[in-house]
Amino acid sequence: MDHKPKLKTLIASTRPGRVGPLVGAWFREMAEAHGDFSHELVDIADLGLPLFDEPEHPRLQRYAHAHTKAWSRIIEDADALVFVTPEYNHAPPPSLVNALAYLSKEWGDKAAGIVSYGGISGGLRAAQALKLMLCALRMQIANDAVSIPMIGEKIDDHGRLVLEPAAHDAARRMLAEVGRLARRTARGQS
Numbered sequence: 001m002d003h004k005p006k007l008k009t010l011i012a013s014t015r016p017g018r019v020g021p022l023v024g025a026w027f028r029e030m031a032e033a034h035g036d037f038s039h040e041l042v043d044i045a046d047l048g049l050p051l052f053d054e055p056e057h058p059r060l061q062r063y064a065h066a067h068t069k070a071w072s073r074i075i076e077d078a079d080a081l082v083f084v085t086p087e088y089n090h091a092p093p094p095s096l097v098n099a100l101a102y103l104s105k106e107w108g109d110k111a112a113g114i115v116s117y118g119g120i121s122g123g124l125r126a127a128q129a130l131k132l133m134l135c136a137l138r139m140q141i142a143n144d145a146v147s148i149p150m151i152g153e154k155i156d157d158h159g160r161l162v163l164e165p166a167a168h169d170a171a172r173r174m175l176a177e178v179g180r181l182a183r184r185t186a187r188g189q190s
């Protein structure tokens, strides 16, 4: 790969009042400071994806709908993806599961990292469940991950997300691993 890998960070939650964009903005700063990637933040809420409505299996890529074609282009264009996901009922939010189901080959062989958040568990159960889905989609998942417990307590009176140094360290480690995986995958394909 002679260019910087293109990393896209996906904000998974879509509900009104969500904290996902705050976590996504924090991770964007980490990714841009890391310097190994060109980086883009993608908010699943902006895509306006309905509940999965493609008639054919996504691996055939015979998409019927403009929203699927647009989503496919966004993911096809990435070398690596980071999923910023909350935990809902010990699982990833339905908005993310839905967005994953829309595509198939586009995810394949891409490096992936996970930033999870929630209550005391830091979204770890959602992250584990998400890993199974990403494995099924043939993604190369970084072992290093970011997990943010008690997210509600980390937002100050000005609405800013304030995270401890351990979260910053975890993000840097994960970015380094995602970068290594992205370069290895690119070598395998060339």
Ligand SMILES: Cc1cc2nc3c(=O)[nH]c(=O)nc-3n(C[C@H](O)[C@H](O)[C@H](O)COP(=O)(O)O)c2cc1C
Binding pocket: 013, 014, 015, 017, 018, 019, 020, 021, 086, 087, 088, 089, 090, 091, 117, 118, 119, 120, 121, 122, 123, 151, 152
């Ligand atoms: C439907 C729903 C289910 C939730 N289930 C869990 C859970 O199982 N574990 C947990 O730690 N937090 C849970 N939470 C708390 C969320 O992690 C917390 O509200 C977080 O801010 C949600 O992310 P969002 O603001 O980006 O939507 C749940 C929240 C919602 C709305």
